[in-house]
């Protein structure tokens with residue numbers, strides 16, 4: 001009997017790179033791991049490797065032209081787009097990255113990618129200058145913002161004679177990324193995930209506020225990843241400069257009280273709450289409607305305590321929802337995380353040490369995932385990868401809750 005994985009199709013897109021021959025190894029590796037592999041090539045790619053090679057390695061027909069007369073009742077690019085659990089384009093040209101970033105669909109590969117709902121992994125390979133060009137980087141960032149996963153090119157000697165970034169990443173790394181996506185493809189579908197992000201600003205007067213440091217990057221990455229894995233996602237965020245993640249309900253608030261109201265309004269329908277916002281613990285006791293003149297400003301500022309939103313959710317939770325909190329500490333990180341976990345009745349706390357260089361504005365962070373039974377330290381990771389790791393644990397916690 002075919003295993004579950006054997007029923008999953010991974011679509012490998014091959015484009016006009018000198019490294020196109022390395023895709024042969026990728027097809028073999030994915031087949032070896034038990035996936036059905038189908039290859040879609042651009043016309044340029046066929047200048048580098050013959051379709052027959054991929055046909056032989058995959059045991060499946062290779063799609064090149066939109067206009068080929070394919071047997072079967074369904075339009076070929078649509079059937080491929082629907083069949084794919086994951087699409088991995090390796091190696092990917094600067095040209096295909098640009099086309100995808102602009103929603104172009106003028107060949108078999110780009111049309112199939114535009115038509116698919118499956119996660120898309122892009123492994124670029126090109127000359128260093130092509131990769132570093134700001135237009136290429138802007139296209140990469142635009143695709144990332146839309147949920148595409150990039151397996152970054154490696155540094156090394158390039159076919160053109162240059163040495164630098166631009167070599168196709170290792171085939172094993174690309175295969176791992178494809179396998180991970182296939183495994184987690186839609187594991188959060190049917191769930192409502194509520195995420196909070198960013199700081200809150202508590203106004204003193206129309207131009208001044210008190211607040212906490214937070215870029216919102218982690219919360220936005222979590223929301224984006226949860227949506228990609230099939231969840232209905234609501235993201236309640238304080239003031240940040242990040243664009244709305246694709247396919248996510250975004251509620252922009254300013255103060256802790258506004259955040260509390262937006263969260264409580266969505267809590268009953270939520271299966272998971274991930275509270276990454278750095279909510280200000282205090283707000284000014286009074287708000288001056290006009291700017292306070294420097295000479296007239298009081299020496300001290302009277303404060304009031306803000307409600308603890310997460311503790312309130314912990315009290316209200318009947319055990320149904322998985323609750324995740326964050327703890328940014330400068331010392332005693334694990335102990336404080338465990339304390340928070342128990343005090344607020346949480347399922348998991350993401351703890352990080354913000355005394356060093358990592359944390360607030362950085363793209364990377366080092367976190368410890370603390371549950372009632374374990375403390376798991378992750379290496380320094382991009383915040384998107386932290387989101388992925390965290391949601392793997394959250395999916396397991398949801399399954400565990402549902403099985404009791």
Ligand SMILES: Cc1cc2nc3c(=O)[nH]c(=O)nc-3n(C[C@H](O)[C@H](O)[C@H](O)COP(=O)(O)O)c2cc1C
Nearest residue numbers: 015016017018019042044045093094095096125126
């Ligand atoms: C010998 C040769 C090697 C090339 N290698 C690459 C490459 O590694 N990466 C890349 O982005 N473009 C490369 N190009 C340029 C692309 O083939 C060209 O942009 C083409 O239009 C891409 O078509 P496609 O994106 O539809 O596959 C190469 C071109 C030639 C002639």
